[in-house]
Amino acid sequence: MSSRALRRLQKNSLEDTLATLAPGADEEETDVDYNAVRTKTPVNMFALMGEGDDEDDDEQEKESSDNGQTNEAFGTHVPATTAIPDSKQSAGKTQSKKTSRNKKKKKRANKNTKKHPEKHTDLREGSGTDEELDQIIKQFQDKEKSADVHVGHSSGSDFDYDTANEEEEEEEQFTYRQKGRVTMVTDPGFTHFRSYSELSRIFGSIDMKKLNPDYEYKLLFGDLSAESLADVDSMTSTHVSPQVMRQIDKLKSMVRNWGGKDHKTVPNGSTVRRLAFTKIRNDWIPTARGEFTICQLSQEEVREWNAWQRPQDWMDEIETTCRKLEKVGINFYKFEPSNADLNRKAMTEFYMSVVLHPDHEALINLISTKFPYHVPSLLQVALIFVRQGEKTNSNGLVERALFVFDRALRAHITFNGTACQLPFIYFYNRQFYSAIFRYIQILSQRGAVSTASEWCKVLWSLSPLEDPLGCRYFIDHYLLMNKEYGYMIKLANSALINTYKEWYTLGMSLGFVLSYLKLDRIDEAKLEIKKAFQQYPESLTSIFVQGALGDSSYLNGLQLPEESPNSALEVKAYLIRMKVLWGGTELKFLGDQIKVVIDEYKAGAIQVSAANNVKSENPFFLGGYMVNLLRFAVLSQESPLMACIPEEIWSEREVYEFDVLPPEPHGRETEELIESAKSFISENDLNMTRLEMMQDENLINQITQMSLEQFLQENPNAGIDE
Structure with missing residues (x-):
């Protein structure tokens, strides 16, 4: 019960006592006055609903102090305009301070009363209704508290599942491994894998400098001088004529921030990028912008990718997995062309030369004249050179393809299993996988086993x-x-x-x-x-x-x-x-x-x-x-x-x-x-390219036919067998 109700009860009881002791008062008047008082002080059903009642009491007391001062014990009223002697002003100030202190004490007592309402003693008869009301409100508040506790526990269970219970999950996995492992046949979404801390434990030791074979060569041949390494860096990756090299040198003077002293600085639009694991070769054509940009996947794209992996699972389960991946801090990326129009033209010619009308010469001409950094063409021509026995040129093209991706990576991205994962459903992500695989083969052929081992870890970390x-x-x-x-x-x-x-x-x-x-x-x-x-x-x-x-x-x-x-x-x-x-x-x-x-x-x-x-x-x-x-x-x-x-x-x-x-x-x-x-x-570009190729073939056939007819005219006996 609030302090407001207590004060009302105290006031009513005191008035009843004074009424019985007053001269000339009979029992009938007393009963009437008592009943009148009871009707004037109805029970407040919101008496226990908070501290706002105390504020109402303070406002009510303030109004009474503005209108005048009332003596509750004797019923005498002092007008507000009555002057107070100067000698008693200090005492009045002291009394007001005590009153404010008493109010604060009442509020504290109020809070304790709310916590322990059963310790109250009623001061008048008929207070049983207030007791019942207090009990009803207390029961209602207890129900609300229990409901809040239940809701808080249920909402926190997901968090406990994600973080607090990791040790229990790992123990469960360990005991499960002792009995037998699950199979990907029944779990294509990898829902049984929960030890995401393993990713950083296994791939956290990958060092970017170890991805360059020069680091391994320095460890193997400690007496290599800086001049010797500079000579190696200055070598071309493919066979280039002197005339072409002079043209490339002119382009270098026109493109700022290309190469640098260590061959690891490259422009990328308005910014300058420092390469992480490749070096620029002298025969590479300088360009002001890279071919790719790397973009982080949105939550919707991650959800669609997981839905493709698990076509038979409920979407709620898939969303739960996506939230789990986001909570453990795994970031997903994809490579996209920085210039969609140029990429479309290059891909159209590539598709025509590889799939529809295979033409190796046209493909080689594509990367040597038009699109020197088109990754699918680079990797395809590298395989052609391997079959022709030109391994040096093949290795240089694979390194150039890897350079295209290195140029697109952001400075903060590392291959630790969580900072950069590349879903395999995206085409240029798959090209990055292929470039790394080809480069591992090249390193093993060169004897750089340590660098090849490090690149294997990188390849695995992209989608463990x-x-x-x-x-x-x-x-x-x-x-x-x-x-x-x-x-x-x-x-x-x-x-x-x-x-x-x-x-x-x-x-x-x-x-x-x-x-x-x-x-x-x-x-x-x-x-x-x-x-x-x-x-x-x-x-x-x-x-x-x-x-x-x-x-x-x-x-x-x-x-x-x-x-x-x-x-x-x-x-x-x-x-x-x-x-x-x-x-x-x-x-x-x-x-x-x-x-x-x-x-x-x-x-x-x-x-x-x-x-x-x-x-x-x-x-x-x-x-x-x-x-x-x-x-x-x-x-x-x-x-x-x-x-x-x-x-x-x-x-x-x-x-x-x-x-x-x-x-x-x-x-x-x-x-x-x-x-x-x-x-x-683009289908339109593909059809136009087909039409041009057909026209060229018809023209060649006509020239061949004309040449054959001319030859027969000049040699009429050429086709006669004796």
Whole structure:
């Protein structure tokens, strides 16, 4: 009950007492006065609704003080105009201060009264109604408080799920990995992966300076002088005539901030960009603006991309995943042409020269005269040079393509697994993936194993979960060649390997075994072989015979479950590079331990897993094969590996070297979402180009026919056989 109600009750009780003691008052008048007082002071139903009542009381007291001063004890009224003696003014001021202090004390007491209303004692009869009202209001407030607590707990549960329960989720994942991993067949959206801290733990050590092979060369050959490196930088990446070099030098004087002393400064519109991992070569034509800009994806674009990955999931679940990705700080980007018109013209001519009317000479002329930094053309011509045996020119074109992307990157972007992820559904993102893959091959041929290993990490970090080019099938080779055994063991215990069954590849499993052996951790190597056999029993027997040179008769009578179609490709891919990594001692250990595991399997002490059936709606599988494994097989250019790809994949899908097995839309609603080469081509320009080519062909045919007729006229006996 509020202080206002208490004061009213106190006033009414005091008036009743004085009325009974006053002379000449009978009981009847007293009762009438008491009833009149009760009717004049009705119960205020909002008496307990807050501190606003105290403010009303203060206003009411202020009004009474303005009209006059009332003596509540004796009922005498002092007019407001009555003068107060000067000798009593100080006492009045002191009394007013005490009154204000008393008011503050009453307010504090009021709050305590609201917290403990049951401690009140009523001062008059008939106050039971106020008690009941107090109890009703208290019950109502308690219900509201309980509702607020419930709502606050439910709203905070999402936050707890995202942050506070990460340790519980990791423990749950660990226990789950002990029982068996889930498969991407049933979870194409990677919803079981929750250890996002693993991304920074695995990819946080990537250093931009290690992406330049010069850094590795300095470590290998410490006596290299700065002049020697400058001579290397001044070399051209492709064969260029002296006349062309003079023209390029003239352009350099016209384009500001091109190159610099370290060959790493480049203009990009109104700004100056410092290259992160490439250097400008002397034969590259100076331009004032780059070909691409990098743009961060909006929330709607991220949601559409996730919806394409999970066509059978509810949109609410997809939005929950998107909020999760945003909360953990993962940023998604895509490369876009900075000049749409020029890019459209270049793509039209490229499409005509590669797809519709293949013409290598026209394609080479495209990058040498019109569009020197058109990435699809650069990568395609680089492959043409490889087949012609011109590896030097091929390597220079791949470096130039990589330079185009380096020029477009922002200064704050790093490849740590979270700061820059590139969805594979965008065409020029896929070109960046292809350029990196080609560059890794070039570095390995040059012997720059450490730089190649670092670039493998970069390629994987651009989309660690999807892994569109199958880094898990070949990164172990470069890590082991660079003797990064500790990094391999870190991967062996990482959620990026153990969350899904498909992530634990055959190459990775045997790479973990070799890493433990190199570090003299024999027991853990034996456990890793047993773990690999449980998932890849048939593949490990093939490695036993073909790789470890074991006796094939030891496998007689061995009944193993059929593995997935990926196994043949994985075994072939691993056998191609196995001899480079495994020495004689390691091979003997591997063969002996496989025998031990086979004996345990025959005795029933080991259970192996069966293959999974793949649904057609899953975008990461194609004909029962992992699509990233197929891309790796095509890009590797290894004939034995490509021969293992089923013929129906070559016939049912258009496999182009400039865009190997791109993602496909699920329906009309995702046709515009998945970018392809046709997304940047104008049909009108394509038809005009076709018409021009047909006219040129007709003209050539007419000239040839005229020349033939003239020749026959001059040599009438040329076609007669004697």
